[in-house]
Amino acid sequence: MALAARSSSAFALARRLTSPSSSTPRRGRPVAVTRTATRSMGATIPDDPKFTIPDQPARFAQGKADNNSRMLTTDFFDGTLFKNKRVLVTGGNRGVGLALVRELVACGADTIVACRSSNEELDGMKEVQVIVGCDVTDTASIAAMAEQVTNPIDVLINNAGYFYEPVETLETMNFEEELKMLDICAVGPLRVSAALVNAGKVAAPGGKIAMITSQGGSVAWRTVQNPTGNDYGHHMSKSAANMGGVLLAQELASKGMMVQMLHPGFNKTGMTAKYEHIWEVEGAVDPSMGAKRVLHEVSLMTPEHNGLFINCEDGLQIPW
Template structure:
């Protein structure tokens, strides 16, 4: 019997099935091999907090050379002692992203586009809670932001053949899954921004393959961060994990990005694909 290609849309059912089956791939990080990133130059946007800080922490522990790209640093990030710390990187600012060329000293092995934004209220039409300004902000940060940064790295020759780009996106960008995960609609800005991010990522993967750069489109799984706190009541039902665990899941998949997998939309919880 062949292995499934796609992960399961119903997240509570997915997590429950993993517990019943004792699925080590979903319930542990025993498969993670930090040596795959040891010595690699890895740039991470939004490395000062949340999953970005967890990635920075794990990369440092793995012996990677961390290039942290942030609007402003944090005490926790400073304590890691990144190989390079670039502040003032606002991913919505064309000029700030273009300035990266002069601030990063050498090409990177991996660029992790992690910086994101999640407006807390669950927007709906029927209760009058839509916020168009916030929706545009999410699209700008989550979809155009990674494109600005990747563009800047490419033109600065910071992405050489063999480099990898990881786009941290979300299963929320899967249009095919909305009937399961959002059966009554709502949460417009978040889902639109992630669908736009997925389209951007797929196109970047197609273009960058011509330059020898592979692109992974990664759903990091459900992590217990400030951005997901509005869903705190379902964290345990849906298998949300500490960001330290989530970071290992993500970096495992980052280590697997290559030309064979480029452009695929992967769930870091189980390594399976997510349908568009």
């Protein structure tokens, strides 16, 4: 779940390179723009209308200054688009995952939750199919989950994740935790996607797979959001998840399926509680708003935008 815990002015101080080019905004016809990039540590950060701002506090401040309703409200969300759609959410028993389930139920979606264990709230949602015992690091448990999905789903939201809280430096690296994050956050979504697709449980054509990753997986943004490095496992796992999602998008395109990598934004959950002191300055929102943002992007997913990396806060792209 992703956040920019440490931002800096490195972006403003870096050398700017400007050259004319043509680009295609996320949605709409190609338009001529002036492409500006920031180069630092070998990575080029595009400054382009289709890309969001890398500095999290600056992004939120700009959104407030512009009174950007896409960032500050949920007026854009049309829940009717999910009515009677079959949607499966992994890790739907807490945080953003549980908020997604609540929203889907309110929208009238045929909702399935795949999680390690249920809770009182999920048990009380009689209209939701809850499949427990799902460990995204265990291939057998995921295969068993796929068998319990009776009919093809329209949308798969790979939301299950893991975040090791202590800050990792060279002196404090925890290699076991790094491997755990890679397994859960990068390989886990592939286990789930492969099990469901191979079993014919994702609609083809038209099926959508949302990979909930993180802006923390952007290599280009590390010099802005993590100028001193650190947090190796978190960032490596999210970057690997993005690569897996792109490859999945390419392979499934022939089946008429779509895949996108979605940064859900900074949400006020237990996973981000240690960053409570920067929630307000970085624009953290209640998970209910975060869920609407995610579902909005899922509803907009088309074959033309297959394989993109999208910031759900504003609907713009994030560079790799």
